[in-house]
Amino acid sequence: MASSCLTKSKNFIIFNLKSKSSFTDRISAFTNSLFHHRLLHTVNHTISPLLVRKHAGYSRVNRTDDSHRFFELAYVQRQLHSTVSVSSDVTQLPVESPSLQILDFPGGKVKFTKKLTFTSNSTEERVHCYRVLDDNGQPFTDVDSLEISKELAIKMYTNMVTLEVMDTVFYESQRQGRISFYATTTGEEAINIASAAALNDNDFVFPQYREPGVLLWRGFTLQEFANQLFGNKHEYGKGRQMPIHYGSRKLNYFTVASTVATQIPHAVGAAYSLKMEKQDSCVITYFGDGGTSTADFHAAMNFAAVLEVPVIFFCRNNGWAISTPVNEQFRSDGVVVKGKAYGVPSIRIDGNDALAIYNAVYEARKMAIKEQTPVLIEALTYRAGHHTTSDDSTRYRSVEEIERWRGDQNPVKRFRAWIESRGWWNGVAESEYRSSIRKQVAQVIQVAERVEKPPVADMFNDxxxxxxxxxxxxxxxxxxxxxxxxxxxxxxxxx
Missing domain, CATH: 1.20.5 (Single alpha-helices involved in coiled-coils or other helix-helix interfaces)
Known part of the structure; x- marks a missing residue:
């Protein structure tokens, strides 16, 4: 039986070889006829011949669709080595009409191109970074910058110094065992204070855990900071939160949550509420580079863009998500390019330049409210301290790297150079102010320590x-x- 089957197969193959030429000719003539018919039919339906040529060899879809059947026929021709090629037929077509150059797809008009080009997964030159002051605290010539008064500049600087001293003393208190936990803003003082200075008090703040300077600017006292850190009965959260999880309803500063990104979609919701109520204010939410790798960030960006809400997304790209460097987090050019993907106006700024930060947030706020649009700001900076007191950053980066950023790119030092160059500050004022603030911080710690804790019953109310x-x-x-x-x-x- 097997021998019989082999004999039949051999005879069938010989028959097909003898009739190959005539069979191919018949198929070629048939497909050529259908090819021209379908091509004209497809052109009438505004399908680009270029797209046909590019995808001809790959279409394996439902034959009931005319354009898909045309892709199939082109594929058959190439497989049978037909004398009529798809590319030659396309080049013989007349010049495309304007309707073929641009097509109004759902979502917007799109131009066609004859080049098979994919978007690059990297760029030779990164998105530029907006800067006003150089490393020595001197402004560049012809720079786009707002004029700020002496009073505002001095207040910004003294708040930066207060934040710096406050971090140092509270950090020392944790190391002494007086409080259980702390996180500093070392290297990011300008981001805290300058961004806060550009906002209005009726704007809502959804912070992460490295923006106490925003609260400081709005009037949160040193005693209120100490009360929260020590969890005494005067603490607004009644001791039910970890240290540094500040919050103030009076100052429109939502309580910090121990997450990297859950505050971002919350901010979008609040901004949508402001839009519905036609309020002359906006929302700002802060997060780190690690937060942009979460689903919350992407969902919030998309919602904000589609709903057109007045929210400022402020990313502190400080190089490290705890111990994970940015080059292990994403391949894109930082965070600023993510805004374009969602249709959000975006800018990259020097996060160690107080004037650049102030200008960017000031303009972003105006844009967000006037145009009812979200805005993304990526501030490039460096976390010059440990992630928290539970971290030892020298385990994953060198001490030399940390010290270089603490010195050469210190944002407090740079802004001081600028105000001193204008005659608004000097060494005597610096020494007196730092000494005064350190005494005040030490005093509020002593007071906070003596205040009793909230009663046990407070764990179960509210x-x-x-x-x-x-x-x-x-x-x-x-x-x-x-x-x-x-x-x-x-x-x-x-x-």
Whole structure:
């Protein structure tokens, strides 16, 4: 039986070889006829012949669609080595009409091109960075910059110094065991203060955990900072949050959440509310480079762009997401290019230049409110301190690198050089102010330490108007446990 099958197969192959020429000719003539018919039909339906040629060898789709059948026929011709080529037929077509040059697809008009070109996955030259002051604190000539008054400049600088001193003393307190946790803003003082100075007090702030300077600018006192860090009964969160998780309803500063990006979509929602209420204000949300690798960032950017809400996305690209450098986070040219993908006006600025930051945020705020649009700002800077007191950054970067940024690119030092060059500041004023602030910070720590903690009952209130039964049972259990093992609990926590 196997021999019989082989014999039949051999005879069939010989028959086809003998009739190959006539069979191919018949197929060629048939496909040529259909090719010209379908080509004219396709042109009438505004399908670019160029697209046909480019995709002819790859279409393997439903034959019921006319244009897809044409792709199939072109594919058959090439496979059968027909004497009529697709490319030669296309080049013989008349010049495309204007309607073929641009097509109004859903979403916008698109021009066609004859070049098969993919977008580059990298650029030889990165997006430029807006800067006003050079490394020595001197302004460039012919620079686009706003004029700021002496009073505003001095307030900006003294707030930067206050933030710097506050970080140093509170950090030392954590190392002494007086508070449990802390995170500094070392190297990012200009981002905090200059951006805050460009906003209005009625603008809403959705921070991450490295923007206490924004709260400082708005009037949050040193004592209020200390109360939060020590979690005493005067702390607005009643001691239920970690240190540095500040918040102030009065100052429109939403409480910090221990995440890298959940505040971003929240900011978009708040901005949409402002738009609906036709308020003359905007929202700003801060986040780091690591936050742009999260789904929250991308969802928020898309929502903000589509809904056209007045929100400023402020990214502190400080080079490190804890111990992960930016070159291990994404291949794109930083963060600024992500804005273009979502149709959001974007700018890259020097995050160590206080004047550049102030100018950019000031203009971004005007644009966001007047044009009802989101704006993305990428501030290039460097986190010159550890991520938090739980981190030792020398394990993943060199001490020399850190010290170089602390010195050569210090934003406080650069802004001081500028105000001194204008005769607005001097060494005596510097020494007196730093000494005064350090004494004030030490004093508020002593006060905060002596204030008792919130009562245990505060763990269970402020959530429900009428607490449910299970929550009442939990509170009773905790009270009983603390009383029974009083020696194991802090004596300054009232029951």
């Amino acid at each position: 959530v429900y108007d009428v607490p449910p039964t299970n929550l009442n049972e939990q509170e009773a259990f905790v009270q009983k446990t603390v009383k029974k093992h009083r020696q194991d609990y802090p004596s300054d926590v009232p029951l």
